[in-house]
Amino acid sequence: MTRTPRERMVLSAAQLVRIHGVGATGMREVVAHAEAPRGSLQHYFPGGKDQLIAEAVAWAGDYAARRVARVAAKLDDPTPGKLFAAMAAQWRDEFTTAGFDAGCPLVATVADTASTSDSLREAVGKAFDGWQRPVAATLEQLGVPPARSTSLAVLMLSALEGAIVLARAHRNVAPLDTVVAELRPLLDGAVAKRRRRSSTVD
């Protein structure tokens, strides 16, 4: 709440991109939403809109990564499948309580700017990497062989992002539940055998 105007602008940009996409999110709109002075734009973001969106994307990537770590720490008797279910549940909760207006800012940024701005595209790539890393790390911690942890992390991110898109299109969280139900056995089956029952014995 006691954020600096600059931070507020970045956060507002991220939120507005989630709702309207990059192209339809105006600088003036960001300033109004952040209740920030318009003159601050050229002061804090001399790189213009690209810089503002790039910082919003980077922030979103960090936020997603932190959220993975937080949700992983809160699981009792954790398994890869439960981790994925918890990640999907966060979106499920948001959709059911706040509606389907807002999606993933990374997806929106890729869809709008992948062909026009290399800097933004790279920013999204890094954000995805920063999100994928803690997922893969958590998988290894749960007993998934390192050779497979990044592959499964990519699968989890892909399925989650796709399910988010389907859920928004249908205004229905069912796709999230479906991918969780179908992927759970696969994910839990990926833990190395010698560790498989260590959670009960150790």
Added chain:
Amino acid sequence: MTRTPRERMVLSAAQLVRIHGVGATGMREVVAHAEAPRGSLQHYFPGGKDQLIAEAVAWAGDYAARRVARVAAKLDDPTPGKLFAAMAAQWRDEFTTAGFDAGCPLVATVADTASTSDSLREAVGKAFDGWQRPVAATLEQLGVPPARSTSLAVLMLSALEGAIVLARAHRNVAPLDTVVAELRPLLDGAVAKRRRRSSTVD
């Protein structure tokens, strides 16, 4: 090649949405790309931009559905996993030969308009349904129990769409290969047991 100007405009709209998103695709740009007369816009699409984009989305859904049917028919010794691999291979081929500038128009339309235009959002929902239906039908044909065929179809679409987004962000087709590799055993394991080896015996 001998398409009517109206068709050309719909196709051009779909292509441009894939590249620039809905918000950044202008009507004049569509007209120019379609080499169509500008006056035809208000004649053929009195509903304005929404109507044009909605028809582009519907066409894209039909196209995806036809492509599924076509690729399913061409598989020899088909299995669910091979179907998914073939669907992903079409995107892989496009990315490697034509670059990463164009993504899925349905994803772009959801990201840009899910919160602002109910008609467009519904159009995308129908397009996804029309794409999902032949996938599920093919799965059943390959021996997947009907109770699971739609679930697996949702998983396939989700993972594919998500992998497309990741691939564009990284300008790298690896995510497509990864989801195929990880999902293939799961998909092939879903065929009912009495049909499992019927392909070699029958």
Added chain:
DNA sequence: GGGCTACCATGACGGGCGTCATGAAGGAGG
């Protein structure tokens, strides 16, 4: 030929966009 319809052309309107130029408050340090 006259009228009707389908199709196309062109220009204007109002509005929003991102960006830039100019300048004012207001505290820190000399």
Added chain:
DNA sequence: CCTCCTTCATGACGCCCGTCATGGTAGCCC
């Protein structure tokens, strides 16, 4: 007191947007 620097304010510029109004052309039907 004066200067410097951060921060903010405001208005203008040029551009592109989606839409609408108006009119022109071409072909068919009576």
